[in-house]
Amino acid sequence: MKRLLLKKMTLVLILYTICRILFIVFNFHHFPDLSTTIFVKAMLYGVLFDISAIAYSNVPIILLSILPFSFCYQRWYQNLLGILFLAVNIFCLGLNVLDMGYYQYIFRRTTADVVGVKNDVSSLIPTFLHDFWYLFVVLFFLSVLFYKMYRHIRNSHDLEPPKYYSAEILPILVVLLVTIIGARGSFGYEELRPITAASYVPRSNVSLVTNTPFTIIKSLAKKQIEPKHYLPPTQCGQYCTNMQCGDTHFAPAANKQPNVLVIVLESFSSEYMGYFNCTPYTPFLDSLFQHSLVCTHAYANGKHSNIGIVSIMSSIPPLMGDAFMISNYKDNHIDGLGNVLKQQNYSTAFFHGGNDGTFDFDKFSQQAGFDEYIGRKAYNNDADYDNHWGIYDEPFLQFTAQNLNQLPQPFGAAVFTLSSHHPFSLPIDKAHLYPEGTEPIHKTVRYTDNALRQFFKTAEQMPWFRNTLFVIVADHAGPAASPYTHTKVGMYDIPIAFYYPDGSLQGTYNRVVQQIDIMPTILDYIGNSVPYMAFGQSIFDPTHHHYAYSYAEEMYQVLSDEYCLQFDGKQNIGFYHYPSDSLLQRNLIGHALPTEDTLQQYLKATIQTYNNAMLHNQLSHLAICY
Numbered sequence: 253m254k255r256l257l258l259k260k261m262t263l264v265l266i267l268y269t270i271c272r273i274l275f276i277v278f279n280f281h282h283f284p285d286l287s288t289t290i291f292v293k294a295m296l297y298g299v300l301f302d303i304s305a306i307a308y309s310n311v312p313i314i315l316l317s318i319l320p321f322s323f324c325y326q327r328w329y330q331n332l333l334g335i336l337f338l339a340v341n342i343f344c345l346g347l348n349v350l351d352m353g354y355y356q357y358i359f360r361r362t363t364a365d366v367v368g369v370k371n372d373v374s375s376l377i378p379t380f381l382h383d384f385w386y387l388f389v390v391l392f393f394l395s396v397l398f399y400k401m402y403r404h405i406r407n408s409h410d411l412e413p414p415k416y417y418s419a420e421i422l423p424i425l426v427v428l429l430v431t432i433i434g435a436r437g438s439f440g441y442e443e444l445r446p447i448t449a450a451s452y453v454p455r456s457n458v459s460l461v462t463n464t465p466f467t468i469i470k471s472l473a474k475k476q477i478e479p480k481h482y483l484p485p486t487q488c489g490q491y492c493t494n495m496q497c498g499d500t501h502f503a504p505a506a507n508k509q510p511n512v513l514v515i516v517l518e519s520f521s522s523e524y525m526g527y528f529n530c531t532p533y534t535p536f537l538d539s540l541f542q543h544s545l546v547c548t549h550a551y552a553n554g555k556h557s558n559i560g561i562v563s564i565m566s567s568i569p570p571l572m573g574d575a576f577m578i579s580n581y582k583d584n585h586i587d588g589l590g591n592v593l594k595q596q597n598y599s600t601a602f603f604h605g606g607n608d609g610t611f612d613f614d615k616f617s618q619q620a621g622f623d624e625y626i627g628r629k630a631y632n633n634d635a636d637y638d639n640h641w642g643i644y645d646e647p648f649l650q651f652t653a654q655n656l657n658q659l660p661q662p663f664g665a666a667v668f669t670l671s672s673h674h675p676f677s678l679p680i681d682k683a684h685l686y687p688e689g690t691e692p693i694h695k696t697v698r699y700t701d702n703a704l705r706q707f708f709k710t711a712e713q714m715p716w717f718r719n720t721l722f723v724i725v726a727d728h729a730g731p732a733a734s735p736y737t738h739t740k741v742g743m744y745d746i747p748i749a750f751y752y753p754d755g756s757l758q759g760t761y762n763r764v765v766q767q768i769d770i771m772p773t774i775l776d777y778i779g780n781s782v783p784y785m786a787f788g789q790s791i792f793d794p795t796h797h798h799y800a801y802s803y804a805e806e807m808y809q810v811l812s813d814e815y816c817l818q819f820d821g822k823q824n825i826g827f828y829h830y831p832s833d834s835l836l837q838r839n840l841i842g843h844a845l846p847t848e849d850t851l852q853q854y855l856k857a858t859i860q861t862y863n864n865a866m867l868h869n870q871l872s873h874l875a876i877c878y
Contacts, residue, residue, distance in 0.1 A: 257317045257427070259405045261306055264341050267398055268302040268463060269295070271348040274390065276460060278352040282359065283457055284735045285837070290453050294460035297452040300437050304444050305466035307435035309344050313337050314431050318424045334406060342395050347464040349391045353384040356731050357674060358555055359743050360805060361446075361464050363471035363573075383675055446470055447806035447820060455740065455818070455826065456836070458805060476580065477572055477863045482856035491857030492787075509596065510752070511720040512774055513656070514589075514666040516564060517700065518557070518673045519730030522550070522745045523737060524697050533689060533697045536705035537724070541749050544724070545757040547765040547791070550748035551741075551800040551811060552728045557668075558611040560727030563767035565589050565620045565666065567786030568871060569801045571808065571862045577612045585872040587784040588620025589771045593664035595782045601626055601659060603652045603667040605643035613668070622666070626655060638670075638677050645671040646682070646703035653710045661716055662778075671703070672696040672730065693730050721777055722751040725770060739836050740809060740826075741816055744802055750777075761791050764813050766800035783873040785865075787858065799854060810855040817851040821859075824852060 272295065280286070307314075316324075316333055323329055351362050437444025449461035483491070522528045526538040527546065553563040554570045562568050562576045566588045576582060590600040601624040602617035604610075614625040628634075628642045636647040643651075652667045659665065671678070676696040678686060686698040711717045726746035729737065736742035748765055750757050750773070768788030775782075776790035789796040800811040808819045816836065818826030827840045827848050841848070865871050 256405065257314065260313075260337060260402070261310065263398070263401055263405065264306050264310070264344075265299070265302055267341075267345055267394060268306065268348065269298070270394065271345060271352075272298050272302075272460070272463065275348065275352050275355070279355050281733070282356065282738055283460065284738070284835075285454065285456060286460070290457050290460070293452050294457065297449070298461045298463070300444060301449065301462050301466050303434045304437040305344065305463050305469060306341075307431050308469050309340055309465055310337075311431070311435075313340065314427065318427050320421075320424065330406075334402070338399060338402065342391075342398065344465040345394055345398070346391050347468065349387050349394065350384065351464045352390070353387050355459065359459075359738060360555070361459050361462050361467040363467050445806060450805075450807070450820075450825065455805075455807065456738065471573060477866050479867060480856070480860040480863050482860050483853070488857045488860050491854050492861045509598070509662040509778055511662050511716050512593070512598075512664040512723070512778065513720055514564065514723045514725065514770070514774075515704070516561065516666060516668040517724065517726045517747075518669050518671070519693060519728065520672065520697065520700075520726035520747060521729040521732050521737060522747050523732045523734060524694065524730070525747055528747070531689075533694050534701040536701045536708075537747070540704075540708070540724070540751060541747075543755060543758060544749040544751040545759055545761060547748040547761045549762060549813070550725075550746055550765045551744040551767075551802070552726065552746045553744070553767045553800070553802055555728050555743065555804065557727045558613075558616075560767060561611070561613060561616065561668070564725060564727075564770050565617075566871075567768040567771040567788040569766075569768050569787050569803075569858075569862065571801065571803045571859055572866070573803075573806070577616050581866045581869075584866065584869045586619060587786070587872050588622075589666075589774065590617070590621025590623070590664060592621070592771075592775060592780065592782050592784045594621055594623070596662075596778075596780065598662050598664040599623060599660045600663065601655070601665045603627075603648070603655070603665065604670070605631060605645070605648035605651075606641050606668075606670055610641070617666075626652075636679075638679075640675055640677060641670045641673055643670075644679050644703075645669045645700045646679075646706060649703050649707040650710060653707055653714065656711075656716065657714050659716075661719070663716070668727070669700050669703070672700050690733060691731055697730075718753045720753070721757075721774065723770060723774060724749045724751065725767065736834050739834070740802075740804075740807075740818065741811065741828075741830050741836065742834070744800070763791070763798045764800050764811050765791055765798065768801075769798070785871055785873050787862065797854065799851075801855070801858060808855055808859060810851055810858075812847070812851060815845075815847050815851060817848060817855060819852065819855055824848065827851075 313333065313336060354362060433439060446462055446467055449458035453461055524531060525534045526532055527541045552560055554560060556575060558575045558577050559570045563570065566586045568576060568586065570576065572579060593600055600622045602622040603626045604613050606613065606627055608614050608627045608629045614627065617625045631643050631648060631651055636643045638644055649667065656663065656665060672693055676692050678696060678699055682699065686695045688695050725748045729743055729746050766788060768786065769791055772786045772788050772790040773792065776792050789798060802809045806820065808821065810817050814829060814831060816828045816830045817824060824841055828836045828838065829840060830836060
């Protein structure tokens with residue numbers, strides 16, 4: 253039976269290798285620096301990650317295959333074991349196959365944070381079947397191949413019970429030991445992790461080495477954050493101060509408190525906008541930005557909506573493996589934008605046309621201090637439902653404008669669009685108005701841009717319009733074809749702009765800005781006097797350094813105005829002058845540049861402050877963390 257088990261696992265390993273080859277084929281254009289050497293390394297070292305995933309996912313099969321009992325050799329038992337073996341591994345093959353298509357949206361292997369869309373899965377299944385039908389064909393043929401090869405090796409063995417079961421003890425121990433070593437991927441203390449792949453190939457190619465079951469398994473456990481002691485507390489405080497004391501650096505033209513409306517655009521990259529490039533997808537936003545204060549070097553803090561919203565609405569960066577809303581620390585007290593505004597007599601509301609419960613936005617908006625969450629249920633007209641995520645942008649933005657008119661002033665509100673999310677569907681009667689671009693998302697970008705035009709046209713007639721600060725920001729960057737957008741810098745490049753109708757906010761802000769800077773900037777602009785906690789800094793504050801932080805695949809990253817530093821928690825692994833090296837091809841580590849050490853100190857201080865704040869529930873101004 254042990255030989256049959258070995259053949260089963262070898263068969264699965266072969267299929268994982270086939271999946272890796274197909275993954276490369278389907279996503280070849282997303283890896284512009286892929287060479288023969290990198291391909292060979294990905295195939296060879298990928299075996300380690302495949303063995304680990306196979307060992308973890310097949311633990312029940314392995315244990316049931318080595319039980320030293322006579323009934324284990326009977327046909328009914330082997331048939332049940334075979335069904336379990338096929339079911340588990342076809343499911344894992346399916347995860348690998350689906351990432352062949354999904355990779356283009358997140359530029360990494362899928363992890364366990366897909367649970368954030370658990371409430372929308374049933375409605376999205378038909379869409380996945382439609383858009384990725386060819387992947388289901390691939391999975392079908394792989395499954396048939398798998399079944400036929402399994403039947404062949406199964407029928408080649410006559411399973412006879414051993415004469416002496418005591419003789420099975422040593423082989424059982426060997427199988428268990430091999431399984432443990434295979435799952436860990438190591439004989440030593442350090443077990444195999446997704447970041448280990450960066451030891452074998454450049455970081456831009458790690459997804460070629462890993463596999464989807466492995467990344468999901470490794471991210472399933474919500475690990476306790478470890479306290480960091482990079483720097484003494486006093487020195488740490490010199491580099492990272494997340495306690496904002498309500499100092500203001502900008503006085504609004506009006507003598508009364510302005511309203512605030514944050515418009516969060518789903519999956520908008522700077523690349524889509526003519527203001528930054530020559531693409532014609534956003535004529536309205538391009539014109540609006542001509543009369544706004546535009547951040548020309550703006551970056552998202554993550555690659556998912558539930559990360560973007562937390563960064564924007566609470567100035568908390570995503571410096572751990574899980575999104576805040578699904579982490580062990582999701583119940584920590586925070587000083588969200590709504591909480592601070594309410595202390596200054598603002599009425600607050602969060603508008604999102606999605607299904608109530610999507611990404612837990614409804615729960616988080618309350619945690620961030622918004623009095624109301626207004627979504628698809630409140631809209632109460634499914635004639636405008638897109639059959640996937642929620643209400644189309646154009647009618648929901650009109651609905652938002654009317655509801656804002658009912659809020660007592662001053663108000664602080666946010667509205668999150670959704671039509672530019674995969675599957676990029678448009679209303680049937682409007683679809684012909686928005687031609688396709690070079691990416692499937694472009695038609696919905698055109699649609700959302702026009703929906704914003706209609707929204708502002710309606711809002712201009714409202715009494716609150718001229719005393720409202722509008723903030724335009726994306727939740728994260730969207731799919732794009734240019735090599736730059738596939739780098740660890742370009743994948744976070746988004747638009748951020750501030751618009752006030754009297755024209756008092758115009759021009760460009762050319763320093764680095766990140767999503768967590770938005771909340772401090774808004775509070776600075778309105779003349780806030782209430783203390784609060786935030787990891788970002790107001791762009792109107794000339795006394796602070798400005799950086800952009802992110803964390804993905806166990807790698808921290810910080811951007812200054814000129815440099816990008818990548819840090820694995822122990823040492824620097826990448827240092828680039830990205831304005832002159834946009835594709836991050838010249839690693840400057842070891843060139844003795846003083847900026848590298850300075851950036852590392854700021855990054856270490858931020859990680860240390862962040863981890864301690866999460867561990868000790870000190871994300872609110874009621875406690876000062878250091």
